[in-house]
Amino acid sequence: MNFATFSLKLSVQFFIRKGKAMLITTLSLLLTLSMGCTRKNKDAENTLNIVATSNIKTLDPIEASDVYSSGAVAQVYEGLLHYHFLKRPLQLEPLLAAQMPKVSKDGLTHTFTLRQGIKFQDDSAFPEGKGRELTASDFIYSWKRLADPNNKSEGFWVFDNKILGLNEWREQVSKGKATYETPIEGLQAPDRYTLIIKLKKPFYQLHYVLTMSYTSVVAKEVVERYGKEFLNHPVGTGPFKFESWTRNNQLVLTRNKDWSLHTYPTEGEASDKAQNYLEDAGKKIPFVDKVVIQEIIEDQPRWLNFMKGNLDYTSIPKDNFDSAVQNGKTTKELNDKGIHLQINREPDVTYTAFNMNDPILGKNENLRKAMSLAYDTDTSIKKFYNGRAITAQSPIPPEVDAYDPNYKNPYKEYNLSKAKEFMVKAGYPEGKGLAPIEFSSPNSTTNRQTAEFFKQNMEKIGVKINIVTSSWPQFTTKITEKKAQLWGIAWLADYPDAENFLQLLYGPNGSPGPNGANYKNKEFDELYEQASHLLPGVERDKIYQKMRDIFTKELPWIPGVHRLSYSTYHNWLKNFKFHSVINDNLKYFRIDTKERGEMKAKL
Amino acid sequence: MFKYIFRRTIYMVPILFGVTLLTFTLFHVVGGDPAVLAAGKHATPEQIELIRQSLGLNRPLYVQYFQFLHQIFTLDFGRSWSSRQNIWTMFTQGVGPSLSLTLPAFLIAEVLTISLALLLARWRDSLFDRVTKITCLAMLSLSSLVYILWGQYVLAYKWDIFPISGWDPSWAGRWEFLGLPIVIFVLLSLGSNILFFRTVFLDEIYHDYVRTARAKGLNESGILFKHVLRNAMIPIITRVVQEMPFLILGSLLLESFFGIPGIGGLVVLAIQNADFPVIKAMTFLSAVLYMIFQLISDVLYAVVDPKIQLR
Structure with missing residues (x-):
């Protein structure tokens, strides 16, 4: 019997014996393949297809602490204020408030008047399923939710120790001695449309905080109706309504037809007209009927989906960077596909923090300076960011007040001979007598690589580094418990104010607070407090710059880089102007569905 | 046989007890502080303390352990600390997508x-x-990532045979997206499976009974099917059944590259986030699944081999 006859016989016999199983599997395979060939054409729909590169965790505003959760929340929920979509530097505008608040002379009382006739989206939690009108007391309820210790909101810091009576109320609630009915002196609603916020001390960042997802308004009926499942049933006042959410897959939002809070802006930056950002000036928004946010964690499927036109915009993964961008411009391949590039400066800073309580690092300014001078930032930018970053000279990043692009930190240059001089001054010539220093790092591949690079740099001046990696939770616990000696970390702006970065060095914010380095300097702390009483402006900027100089003198961190975000988008996506602090941007984006249909056929 | 199954089920209890104790101890010794994690980047000591209270982390360890046991008995594992989802819901919602990838792929591959x-x-x-043999060895030595990256780039992106990634919750719609991951799953199983089964069959083929059958004039394929396959059933069952729990627990890489909302990534994510309730629940459920399938494979031994008696 030859091989062919045998195999035929064998498969026939096998098929008879295992017939059913084989039939089912063969059929499912065939079905799979045939479905693949008759894929539905959804391109004609007026849908915005975007991507989240990590999972959306929640749709409850007070829990939305990560970029993608708060990004999703901001389409459904709204707050009192928001940022102008086009103007840079960022400019605040009223959203649910009728106008910007009246602020008392002492800066302590902020009075908001709400717009009238704003309705919550329809939901079965309301009588007859019809959304009711928004009132000032909804804000008080929403913010009490944020402060309620039972809700464990990560976002409470926005009001912590700032609003009169709120911390006391929180304390009482934790002891079971207060309820949501208990009044708070600092939050009052004298009538349906007036909201008065009274502060303990001046806090001009309050207005920035009121743009954040944490402070957006929810309806008590809905929260009570869904209980613990509220995070899966968002009902806000915003331009988009929740349709469905398959976790680890996609979130679908549809246009809220009853929404008419404002129109597309009629003015912007000087260059906006030339760049066609004002073509839709004054038009009714949102433009798209539907938003699909796909959760795609891996780089390749995200990039390929974008290149096929299944996503309207995305950032460029590290491994695809060279094939997409050359000399700051898109490559020919991308150009031919009608793909554009947008580069934005991120208001963020990466840094290597010294534990200032450490007996060696904390006490030796010259050693810290030597280490800073020995770190080759330019190479790290090429190696780890594909050139998508600029050297950080101080904690204050671009896109916030008091950032000075011309400022040069004398210890931020890569200068080995100068570094060696500082090692001598530090008392450790060529590293002699210096015990190895422990560098803590999270255990992801990139973090390991950057830690390794840091180690190599330090070897050049005789500083020995031991790298200790651990999971993210262990890493953060180590910092808050002051057990780390040296570590690398980053901070992204919550709002465009240098205060958000300088608070990372404010003494009273020491561990477990955001000042993980536990840096303490009396003058720095006094200036921080002084600045908190001032409105944004030249005077405040001067104080911030004084604080920056103190930082440079003592160098509790080695500042790393400020990142640049590179976004690519298809030509059919209009009005794509990106800023990482602006959350409620999807309502402004428009899709040219005809163009998309034509282009996608060619991709 | 029922007596045997009953007895084995009783044996499971102390083992599961040990699993719970081990999971609990490990987490409390090596895990980061979940209260610090939950409090976030602007935490104050007061906030961390409040969270510790509300998570019940400042109660004595034995009280926390008994609470854990209580959760197991009631199958109410509470909510995830990071996604705040009901853990049982996370599990039940994810099992379907995971199985619709792994089960057909597994059957085809076997x-x-x-x-x-x-x-x-x-x-x-x-x-x-x-x-x-050489091809199998070569396939084995390639990382699974290579298959995924190649499949996605060539079969989906360049040749357009499959969608790149995605998911449709409806039964009819999901097959479109499952095609490529199933193909890759099968490719990934080929190397090791073929080599393993080939060895199993070769082990049998030199036995005396095969020679006797040949001497009696039976043809090769008859021998293979009637005798060899049957006698090789024990190692086959062992392998197949022991892979079953992993089918239910999903495939981490395939799910994350193809956007399948299964439970493959659940445990890894939970460990990354120090999400103790999820780690507890998943460790426990995995142990249960593993033991159940172990029992099933023992029972199946007796079914295929009359020489084996369950006592």
Whole structure:
């Protein structure tokens, strides 16, 4: 019997014996393949297809602490204020408030008047399923939710120790001695449309905080109706309504037809007209009927989906960077596909923090300076960011007040001979007598690589580094418990104010607070407090710059880089102007569905 | 047999007890502080303390352990600390998508590789056998990422045979997206499965009963099917059944590359986030699944081999 006859016989016999199983599997395979060939054409729909590169965790505003959760929340929920979509530097505008608040002379009382006739989206939690009108007391309820210790909101810091009576109320609630009915002196609603916020001390960042997802308004009926499942049933006042959410897959939002809070802006930056950002000036928004946010964690499927036109915009993964961008411009391949590039400066800073309580690092300014001078930032930018970053000279990043692009930190240059001089001054010539220093790092591949690079740099001046990696939770616990000696970390702006970065060095914010380095300097702390009483402006900027100089003198961190975000988008996506602090941007984006249909056929 | 199953089920209890104790101890010794994590980047000591209270972390350890046992008995594992989802819901919602990838892929792979291994055993040491062996070894030495990246780039992006990634919750719609991950799953199983089954068959083929059958004049394929396959059932069952729990627990890489909302990534994510309730629940459920399938494979031994009696 030859091989062919045998195999035929064998498969026939096998098929008879295992017939059913084989039939089912063969059929499912065939079905799979045939479905693949008759894929539905959804391109004609007026849908915005975007991507989240990590999972959306929640749709409850007070829990939305990560970029993608708060990004999703901001389409459904709204707050009192928001940022102008086009103007840079960022400019605040009223959203649910009728106008910007009246602020008392002492800066302590902020009075908001709400717009009238704003309705919550329809939901079965309301009588007859019809959304009711928004009132000032909804804000008080929403913010009490944020402060309620039972809700464990990560976002409470926005009001912590700032609003009169709120911390006391929180304390009482934790002891079971207060309820949501208990009044708070600092939050009052004298009538349906007036909201008065009274502060303990001046806090001009309050207005920035009121743009954040944490402070957006929810309806008590809905929260009570869904209980613990509220995070899966968002009902806000915003331009988009929740349709469905398959976790680890996609979130679908549809246009809220009853929404008419404002129109597309009629003015912007000087260059906006030339760049066609004002073509839709004054038009009714949102433009798209539907938003699909796909959760795609891996780089390749995200990039390929974008290149096929299944996503309207995305950032460029590290491994695809060279094939997409050359000399700051898109490559020919991308150009031919009608793909554009947008580069934005991120208001963020990466840094290597010294534990200032450490007996060696904390006490030796010259050693810290030597280490800073020995770190080759330019190479790290090429190696780890594909050139998508600029050297950080101080904690204050671009896109916030008091950032000075011309400022040069004398210890931020890569200068080995100068570094060696500082090692001598530090008392450790060529590293002699210096015990190895422990560098803590999270255990992801990139973090390991950057830690390794840091180690190599330090070897050049005789500083020995031991790298200790651990999971993210262990890493953060180590910092808050002051057990780390040296570590690398980053901070992204919550709002465009240098205060958000300088608070990372404010003494009273020491561990477990955001000042993980536990840096303490009396003058720095006094200036921080002084600045908190001032409105944004030249005077405040001067104080911030004084604080920056103190930082440079003592160098509790080695500042790393400020990142640049590179976004690519298809030509059919209009009005794509990106800023990482602006959350409620999807309502402004428009899709040219005809163009998309034509282009996608060619991709 | 029922007595046997009953007795084995009773044995599971102390083992599961040990699993719970081990999970609990490990987490409390090596895990980061979940209260610090939950409090976030602007935490104050007061906030951390409040969270510790509300999570019940400042109660004595034995009280926390008994609470954990209580959760297990009631199958109410509470909510995830990081996603705040009900853990049982997370599990039940994810099992369907995970299984719709792994089960068909697994069946195709097993049927395909067992048939191929039979062919190889029939023509052992032929050119066909050697080439397949070398191919299998080569396939084994490639990382699974290579298959995924290649499949997605070539089959989906360049040749347009499959969608790149995605998911449709409806039964009819999901097959469109499952095609490519199933193909890759099968490819990934080929190397090790074929080599394993081939060895199993070859082990049998030199036994005396095979020679006797040949002497009686039975043809090769008859011998292979009637005798060899049947006698090789024990190692096959062991392998197949023991892989079952992993089918239910999903495939981390395939799910994350193809956007399948299964439970493959659940445990890894939970460990990354120090999400103790999820770690507890998943460790416990995995242990239960593993033991159940162990029992099933023991029972199946008796079914295929009359020499084995369950006592």
